[in-house]
Amino acid sequence: MREPVYYSGSAEFFDTHAHIYDWKFKAAGISTEEILQRCKSSGVTGVLIPADSEETSRIAVEMANKHDGYEGVALYASVGVHPHEAKTYTEDTEKYLRSALEARTGLKIMALGEIGLDYYYDLSERSVQRDVFERQMKLAYEYDVPIILHEREATGDCLDILRRFYKEGRMRSVPGVCHCCSCSLEASQELLKMGFYLGFDGPLTFKNNKKTPEVALNTPWDRIVIETDSPYLTPEPNRGCINEPCHVPFVCSKLAEIKGVTIDEAAQITYDNGKKLYGVD
Numbered sequence: 001m002r003e004p005v006y007y008s009g010s011a012e013f014f015d016t017h018a019h020i021y022d023w024k025f026k027a028a029g030i031s032t033e034e035i036l037q038r039c040k041s042s043g044v045t046g047v048l049i050p051a052d053s054e055e056t057s058r059i060a061v062e063m064a065n066k067h068d069g070y071e072g073v074a075l076y077a078s079v080g081v082h083p084h085e086a087k088t089y090t091e092d093t094e095k096y097l098r099s100a101l102e103a104r105t106g107l108k109i110m111a112l113g114e115i116g117l118d119y120y121y122d123l124s125e126r127s128v129q130r131d132v133f134e135r136q137m138k139l140a141y142e143y144d145v146p147i148i149l150h151e152r153e154a155t156g157d158c159l160d161i162l163r164r165f166y167k168e169g170r171m172r173s174v175p176g177v178c179h180c181c182s183c184s185l186e187a188s189q190e191l192l193k194m195g196f197y198l199g200f201d202g203p204l205t206f207k208n209n210k211k212t213p214e215v216a217l218n219t220p221w222d223r224i225v226i227e228t229d230s231p232y233l234t235p236e237p238n239r240g241c242i243n244e245p246c247h248v249p250f251v252c253s254k255l256a257e258i259k260g261v262t263i264d265e266a267a268q269i270t271y272d273n274g275k276k277l278y279g280v281d
């Protein structure tokens, strides 16, 4: 595997979405300590670890609490069930989510997610995905936490559900973040109107991707967060390497280029946005 390059400037970054517990790291012989050491040397001082099932919710929470502050990196977690895993959602899962959300302040749980719809892989039946998404939307409102939305090839149904919650007043004024935003300009504008933040990651830097830079250009600065979605979607110039939070500066630098600001300015703004979105002091 080729050697990645690293950011060496003085800006600080918040990777708002990195699955650092993923089996791919273990398989590649990369420890959590190494990941956090590389965060530190690349200026990544905040990382949110999102969940995709009950099992990874427990792991994300444990990891965020066990390693928080290691190498000066602040860690946070989310709990929730991804559309891929919707078929595993039971009454017991909901009981677990409720107990985790009740205890969230002491456990560094900042959000409910990833939740949403994925009609690209269709790993759970679509009707089940919609049902589980709605159940968790209700929980997010009940516990007053932002959601981490995962939407792929399901924009129509996803917006239908969100619109309904929005119109019925069952959504927070800041509903959450559309992570790895891949929808159309039109859909992204509707999400922004509902109060969502948009999360950008590796695909923003891909040379053949014209749509995402246009979406980013048309998103107000105060609604943008950056993320890696590690271990997937490695940004340029490190495409082909396993993705780690230490690569988030390259997403930030592309964003800065699109918006016509310096990387330091883009880092500061997206850091503040991440803190606001997740309610971090």
Ligand SMILES: [Zn+2]
Pocket: 017, 019, 050, 114, 229
């Ligand atoms: Zn993810």
